[in-house]
Amino acid sequence: MSKVGLFYGTDTGNTERVADLIKDKMGADIVEVHDIATAKADEFAQYQNIILGQPTWYYGELQSSWDDFWEDFKGIDFSGKTVACFGLGDQADYSEYFLDAMGFMHDIAVENGATPAGYTSTAGYEFDESKAVTEDGEFFVGLGIDEDQQPEMTDSRIDEWVAQVKEEMGIA
Numbered sequence: 001m002s003k004v005g006l007f008y009g010t011d012t013g014n015t016e017r018v019a020d021l022i023k024d025k026m027g028a029d030i031v032e033v034h035d036i037a038t039a040k041a042d043e044f045a046q047y048q049n050i051i052l053g054q055p056t057w058y059y060g061e062l063q064s065s066w067d068d069f070w071e072d073f074k075g076i077d078f079s080g081k082t083v084a085c086f087g088l089g090d091q092a093d094y095s096e097y098f099l100d101a102m103g104f105m106h107d108i109a110v111e112n113g114a115t116p117a118g119y120t121s122t123a124g125y126e127f128d129e130s131k132a133v134t135e136d137g138e139f140f141v142g143l144g145i146d147e148d149q150q151p152e153m154t155d156s157r158i159d160e161w162v163a164q165v166k167e168e169m170g171i172a
Ligand SMILES: Cc1cc2nc3c(=O)[nH]c(=O)nc-3n(C[C@H](O)[C@H](O)[C@H](O)COP(=O)(O)O)c2cc1C
Pocket: 009, 010, 011, 012, 013, 014, 015, 016, 055, 056, 057, 058, 059, 060, 061, 088, 089, 090, 091, 094, 097, 098, 099, 100, 147, 148
């Protein structure tokens, strides 16, 4: 079976933990995890199915290693690939910027040809604004994890999302 490439970045470790949980739940033999701090743009080419993850920092900014990688990221051709995004944020303390970086990441992948996967309902979250929602505000363009305000939801949110993404990626 072809592997899924998961690329994540983290400042304080939360996104790395979520990346590892996704790998375990999806299948440790299927998912190959890459820290974007040391990843190379040509590593994306080998995967048809890709998962991208990052937290939002400092009022709607990219995570620092994703920020460093951003020019390379914008040059990656995602045509023919399915891309599912996840993001970490804090819906109470950063309510006007909740998960913004996930939205930026999703938008570049789609502009560059990706078929998006893993959209989830915004029900169950409370925030003012986000760059990671669909126009009607009904969906996040990926999975939203809030380790600051709703850590007890993380496990079940990942379970549900992994099942959905496997289906959308055609992984049995
Ligand atoms: C100074 C600071 C700024 C933050 N800015 C945002 C933000 O703009 N939007 C958001 O959704 N979360 C924001 N957060 C919450 C982080 O995204 C969240 O704590 C996340 O779990 C950190 O992930 P990491 O440990 O992988 O770096 C911020 C947190 C801190 C401490």
